[in-house]
Amino acid sequence: MIIVRSPLRVSFFGGGTDHPTWFNRPEPGAVLSTTINKYIYVQLRRLPAVFDFNYRVAWGMLEEVRCMNEIRHPVVREVLKHYGAADDSGYEVIYNADLPSQTGLGSSSAFTVSLLHAYFGNLGRLSPKHVLAREAIFVEQELLKETVGCQDQIAAAHGGLNRIDFSPGGDHRVRPVNITPARRALLEDSLMMFFTGFTRSADAIEKKKVARFDDRARELRAMYDMVAEGERILTDPNCPLTEFGRLLHHAWMEKRKLDSSVSNPTIDGCYDAARKAGALGGKLLGAGGGGFLLMFVPPEARASVLSALASLTFVPFRMEHDGTSVVLYNPDLTSNYLTSAARVS
Structure with a gap:
C-alpha cells in the first residue's frame, strides 16, 4: 500500500499564458503561484484475488468492476491502461481531499500527480518531481484531451512559492521566489x-477562453507582464507588500475581460463588498465561474472583510513548500505481477 498527498495551489498572476495554445505560438508564458497546506490524498494498493x-x-462514488475499461473515473482508467497495468x-484507489473539487485550486491535477506518484511508487519507482509533472500534463492534455494549462500539474508536483516559465514545445522552468520569513508571514496573514458555495467545470470555461486568445492577446500579454511585477514586489524588501494586493486587483480586471463566464453578478458583489x-x-481562483475567492487584506482590515463576507465560508490556509510526497509506503509482495508497457524516466 502507498498513500501520497499533493498540495492544492493558489495562482496569483499569469493564468492563461500557461496553456500550450498560447505559449506554442510562440508567446511568452509564465505564472506566479504558491501551493498551500490543503491536500489531495490518494491511497493505492494491490487487491488480492479473493474478490x-x-x-x-472510491471517489464521489464507489466503483467495483472486473475490467479496466469499466472504470468510470477517467484519470484512474487511463493511467492504469497507459502505464501498463494488466x-x-x-x-484499489481511494481518493480523499481537504477541500471540494472544481473550485479553482488545481485539485484535478493534484489528483493526477498523486495517482501517478502512488502508481509508480507501488512499482518501486519513486519518480522525480519534474517527471511526475511532465507525465501529469501528458495524461490530462494527451490521453484525456482536456483543455487545461500546465501550471497546476507543475505546482502540485514541486510545491512552494514559484515563478514557472513555459516555452514552445512544453518545456518549463520552475524558479523558487525567495522571500524572508517575516515577509512570507506577512503575505500569509494578508491573504x-x-x-x-458553488463549483464549476474548468474545462468548459477554458475552452471559451482559449477560443478567444486571438482577440485577447493584449490582455494575456499584460497578465504575463504582471508575473515579473508580482515577483519584484515580493522580493524587494523596500516595496510595500500592499502593492501586491493592488496588482491582484489589476490582474482580476484584466482576467474578467477574457470571457464573460469568468465571473458573475454574485461574485462581483462579493468582491466589491470585500x-x-x-x-x-483579489481574484476568483482557477478558471473562474465559481469556487474560491482570494482577497488580499491588510491585517487591520481582516475583521471588517470577514463581516462583509459573512455569507461565504472563510478557509484559513498557510503556504507549503514540499509538493507531492509519500505519506505511507508498504511495498506489496504481489507488485512483480505487473508489466510496464510505458517506460517512465
Missing part, C-alpha cells in the same frame, strides 16, 4: 480565501 471484482475505486491485475471593507484586491 469478485478486480478494481475498487487488465486483471487488481487495484484570505472564501468559498463561494474591497469596500478594506481589501486591496
Whole structure:
C-alpha cells in the first residue's frame, strides 16, 4: 500500500499564458503561484484475488468492476491502461481531499500527480518531481484531451512559492521566489480565501477562453507582464507588500475581460463588498465561474472583510513548500505481477 498527498495551489498572476495554445505560438508564458497546506490524498494498493471484482475505486462514488475499461473515473482508467497495468491485475484507489473539487485550486491535477506518484511508487519507482509533472500534463492534455494549462500539474508536483516559465514545445522552468520569513508571514496573514458555495467545470470555461486568445492577446500579454511585477514586489524588501494586493486587483480586471463566464453578478458583489471593507484586491481562483475567492487584506482590515463576507465560508490556509510526497509506503509482495508497457524516466 502507498498513500501520497499533493498540495492544492493558489495562482496569483499569469493564468492563461500557461496553456500550450498560447505559449506554442510562440508567446511568452509564465505564472506566479504558491501551493498551500490543503491536500489531495490518494491511497493505492494491490487487491488480492479473493474478490469478485478486480478494481475498487472510491471517489464521489464507489466503483467495483472486473475490467479496466469499466472504470468510470477517467484519470484512474487511463493511467492504469497507459502505464501498463494488466487488465486483471487488481487495484484499489481511494481518493480523499481537504477541500471540494472544481473550485479553482488545481485539485484535478493534484489528483493526477498523486495517482501517478502512488502508481509508480507501488512499482518501486519513486519518480522525480519534474517527471511526475511532465507525465501529469501528458495524461490530462494527451490521453484525456482536456483543455487545461500546465501550471497546476507543475505546482502540485514541486510545491512552494514559484515563478514557472513555459516555452514552445512544453518545456518549463520552475524558479523558487525567495522571500524572508517575516515577509512570507506577512503575505500569509494578508491573504484570505472564501468559498463561494458553488463549483464549476474548468474545462468548459477554458475552452471559451482559449477560443478567444486571438482577440485577447493584449490582455494575456499584460497578465504575463504582471508575473515579473508580482515577483519584484515580493522580493524587494523596500516595496510595500500592499502593492501586491493592488496588482491582484489589476490582474482580476484584466482576467474578467477574457470571457464573460469568468465571473458573475454574485461574485462581483462579493468582491466589491470585500474591497469596500478594506481589501486591496483579489481574484476568483482557477478558471473562474465559481469556487474560491482570494482577497488580499491588510491585517487591520481582516475583521471588517470577514463581516462583509459573512455569507461565504472563510478557509484559513498557510503556504507549503514540499509538493507531492509519500505519506505511507508498504511495498506489496504481489507488485512483480505487473508489466510496464510505458517506460517512465
